[in-house]
Amino acid sequence: MSYKILEEYTQPLVDNIKDNYLSILKNVGEDPKRDGIVKTPERAAKAMQFLTQGYEMDAEQILLGAMFEEDYEDMVLIKDIELYSLCEHHILPFFGKVHVAYIPDGKIVGLSKIPRVVDVFARRLQVQERLTRDILDAINKTLQPKGVAVVIEAQHMCMMMRGVQKQNSATTTSGFRGQFKESETRNEFLKLIS
Template identity: 60%
Template structure:
């Protein structure tokens, strides 16, 4: 989906501010009281940011930041902070992503890897799908010998409601190319992301 001159994605679908006002009324609040007067506007702005991944273009984000390089050593960006929204309850989940790849005569600017993570985190998500989307996107734009992604996150839908387990974390992984077929390479990646972890 793309923006057009008539307005943002949300403006074209419906007036999100009106919908937030309806939610406030439905839960028994008064949208006219001082503390809530600007809440619908703030929520709309927040959701446009938190779901900006729908209109992001991976190729524009990479923006030619791919460089010829003979190096074949593993490249790893660890502890990438990640914030997303669970598609089942619209509650946040957050944690860290670890992304590694093995170059195939090309490397990518390291700041682009967290940006790729954000493209998929800033959507309504399930962690399992998001992890695979990150890996597949890096394979597509860089064509490396392999990509590995591990995400560790806490889900507020599990912490604030339901089973209310505060210390549970969900781990997901995506192993592609040499990370999937070569156990030594996979173990090197896993050892590197564990080093210094707290």
């Protein structure tokens, strides 16, 4: 039995990006006609289009598509959401985990929509600080909950592979709105994700 992964690409965009990757390969001294490299520009172009598909997505529409009235007033926590993004400074990956919590105010959202919101903003050229705020603000604006919390823990290849070359470093960013600004609620959230 076999399976097929459906990936869609905009061919004119792939062709344009492919030409740029071909130029890069030549400029770094690689032979673009070498057997292992011949298809690399097209593969890299498709990868770049996939890794930046967040520009074509709308977090608000994702959340609105699965929002439900519900009389639930306690914390909803989705933790350890896998994160993969590209640093806008070097176009190198950063990766880690995202923890998101909200306290509903009459509306909840389908649980799978929170990781999708993470991907909307992660699949763009990013800095971790803005990524944290983007996720937080999208959930806060659309759901209008009593509070929202986001913590991101990530490792950055731009720090690991080049520059300071610190392989064991990690960066943590956080953002809090509403009731999560109160120390008791924030501390409960932080305890649950530790």
